[in-house]
Amino acid sequence: MANYNHQEQTDLRLQSTDKPALEYLARRNGWLVAVSLVLFVVLWDRIVNWGHLPAFLLPAPQAVWKKLVTMISNGMLLDHAWVTLYEVLLGLALGSLLASLIGYALAKSPLLEKMFSPYLVASQAIPTVAIAPLLVIWFGPGVFSKILVCAMTVFFPILVNTMIGFRAVPENLGDLMRSMRATRLQKLRYLEIPSALPVLFGGLRIGATLSVIGAVVGEFVGSDQGLGFLINVGRGQYDTPLVFVSIFTLILMALCLYGIAMIVERRITRWKTIHRD
Amino acid sequence: MTEPFLKVEDLCMTFRDRKGGLDVLRGINFEMNEQEFLCVLGPSGSGKSTLLRLIAGLLKPSAGRVRYNGSDTPPQVGLVFQQANLMPWRTVRQNIALPLEIMGIEKAEIERRVAEMITMIGLEGFSDSWPSQLSGGMAQRVAIARAFIQKPDLLLLDEPFGSLDALTRERMGGELLNLWQAQRTAVIMVTHSISEALLLSDRVLVFSRRPGSIARDVSVGLMRPRKEELRYTPEFQNLERNLRSTLQ
Ligand SMILES: Nc1ncnc2c1ncn2[C@@H]1O[C@H](COP(=O)(O)OP(=O)(O)O)[C@@H](O)[C@H]1O
Numbered sequence: 001m002a003n004y005n006h007q008e009q010t011d012l013r014l015q016s017t018d019k020p021a022l023e024y025l026a027r028r029n030g031w032l033v034a035v036s037l038v039l040f041v042v043l044w045d046r047i048v049n050w051g052h053l054p055a056f057l058l059p060a061p062q063a064v065w066k067k068l069v070t071m072i073s074n075g076m077l078l079d080h081a082w083v084t085l086y087e088v089l090l091g092l093a094l095g096s097l098l099a100s101l102i103g104y105a106l107a108k109s110p111l112l113e114k115m116f117s118p119y120l121v122a123s124q125a126i127p128t129v130a131i132a133p134l135l136v137i138w139f140g141p142g143v144f145s146k147i148l149v150c151a152m153t154v155f156f157p158i159l160v161n162t163m164i165g166f167r168a169v170p171e172n173l174g175d176l177m178r179s180m181r182a183t184r185l186q187k188l189r190y191l192e193i194p195s196a197l198p199v200l201f202g203g204l205r206i207g208a209t210l211s212v213i214g215a216v217v218g219e220f221v222g223s224d225q226g227l228g229f230l231i232n233v234g235r236g237q238y239d240t241p242l243v244f245v246s247i248f249t250l251i252l253m254a255l256c257l258y259g260i261a262m263i264v265e266r267r268i269t270r271w272k273t274i275h276r277d
Numbered sequence: 278m279t280e281p282f283l284k285v286e287d288l289c290m291t292f293r294d295r296k297g298g299l300d301v302l303r304g305i306n307f308e309m310n311e312q313e314f315l316c317v318l319g320p321s322g323s324g325k326s327t328l329l330r331l332i333a334g335l336l337k338p339s340a341g342r343v344r345y346n347g348s349d350t351p352p353q354v355g356l357v358f359q360q361a362n363l364m365p366w367r368t369v370r371q372n373i374a375l376p377l378e379i380m381g382i383e384k385a386e387i388e389r390r391v392a393e394m395i396t397m398i399g400l401e402g403f404s405d406s407w408p409s410q411l412s413g414g415m416a417q418r419v420a421i422a423r424a425f426i427q428k429p430d431l432l433l434l435d436e437p438f439g440s441l442d443a444l445t446r447e448r449m450g451g452e453l454l455n456l457w458q459a460q461r462t463a464v465i466m467v468t469h470s471i472s473e474a475l476l477l478s479d480r481v482l483v484f485s486r487r488p489g490s491i492a493r494d495v496s497v498g499l500m501r502p503r504k505e506e507l508r509y510t511p512e513f514q515n516l517e518r519n520l521r522s523t524l525q
């Protein structure tokens with residue numbers, strides 16, 4: 001059933017920003033992924049060996065593994081990963097809270113949308129990297145400025161999805177709710193939120209991965225902790241294994257967040273995946 | 278003198294657009310009592326759906342008014358459209374329960390009434406199905422159950438069987454009559470089928486072309502309870518011929 005027509009009559013160039021590639025990956029069989037992972041490591045090892053590459057250019061997998069083990073055992077990896085995860089999650093929460101509140105208001109009021117959409121579109125022209133230094137200057141090198149960078153990164157896609165979701169609420173169901181004398185709050189609870197939920201979750205899923213990028217950008221610009229900070233340190237000291245361990249941890253973090261968001265989404269929108277047999 | 282259950286007075290509706298306005302209803306007048314089953318026939322675009330939306334209080338008329346027992350506030354209405362319009366994220370049981378949840382009725386009571394209703398519409402075993410798993414006829418049964426469950430004072434049906442095949446349509450007409458006989462609410466039903474209107478209703482309003490006005494107001498004096506066989510009686514066929522001639 002096509003409940004969500006994504007064509008919208010808004011000034012914003014609204015498109016559902018989804019990453020089908022990642023979902024496609026996630027749906028492949030686990031063992032195929034395992035095989036490709038092994039192939040990847042073997043290829044990597046061969047390249048280092050045959051190319052006689054120095055460790056500061058491309059470390060061997062074994063070196064990265066050793067680094068990983070040390071970093072786990074001395075607690076360094078977890079400490080820094082935790083800081084980044086903290087920024088990612090709080091930034092995601094803050095960004096999606098603001099985006100869904102504003103998105104709801106804009107979806108409901110054409111006047112508000114006309115007033116604010118030019119700014120929203122314009123804000124998309126500025127890359128986050130350009131704003132991040134300002135935020136660090138204003139709010140210091142601590143986690144707070146990173147949370148803001150994350151929130152900024154996730155804001156727009158979630159806003160767009162929120163608007164699409166709330167605009168696509170079927171009109172007849174709205175009439176039905178009115179005929180039952182539903183209050184505004186009941187309409188929100190029984191109709192608008194459930195109807196928009198699949199699209200909202202789409203936004204959250206993308207937001208989760210974008211938030212990781214936001215945290216790293218923020219940490220690059222100025223910080224003394226976090227995985228982005230570790231990458232910076234590794235670069236300064238030509239400690240390439242450190243950089244690799246940090247990158248892999250970031251990838252793992254993004255994949256886990258995406259996966260969690262997807263599982264929750266499946267749970268909550270079970271009705272979408274069941275069809276007539 | 279007591280006020281009639283529903284009184285439509287000089288109702289007019291014009292939809293404003295850039296090119297002036299679209300006159301949809303012009304001077305509609307009728308009354309009905311609280312147990313009447315009224316059918317509305319008319320060409321498409323003659324404002325039948327608009328009339329239902331006005332009576333439900335979903336639209337404000339351009340002129341005239343609708344009075345309900347002498348007051349301006351609409352009573353409890355049940356709505357059924359041509360499409361079932363179920364909430365795809367709610368199961369059959371939850372869809373039927375929706376009006377009761379909105380009224381704030383307690384859970385045990387809701388469960389009891391919904392179970393009873395599901396038995397009445399013959400959907401036992403489908404309580405926990407999703408709307409996407411239902412056939413068109415089943416979905417429409419659920420929509421009708423949802424409209425009936427709140428024991429509305431007035432039921433507004435907008436071509437409720439319009440998207441069903443002929444056989445399902447006939448059967449559901451009978452089921453609707455049974456439900457109505459059990460609850461005896463006032464019903465206004467828009468339909469395209471003359472025989473359906475005659476089989477179900479006490480009275481038929483025939484609309485003219487847009488802007489719609491009431492061209493005929495015909496009482497259907499056929500005995501109740503009615504059966505399908507009624508179609509083949511001369512009485513029925515006279516009425517049918519009579520209505521067909523006005524509609525053309
Ligand atoms: N909200 C609206 N705004 C503008 N025009 C409308 C609106 N609703 C209905 N109309 C127009 O009013 C006319 C009558 O519509 P409707 O009441 O649905 O007719 P019917 O149900 O008899 O086929 C149609 O031409 C339709 O396009």
Ligand SMILES: [Mg+2]
Nearest residue numbers: 325326327435
């Ligand atoms: Mg209509």
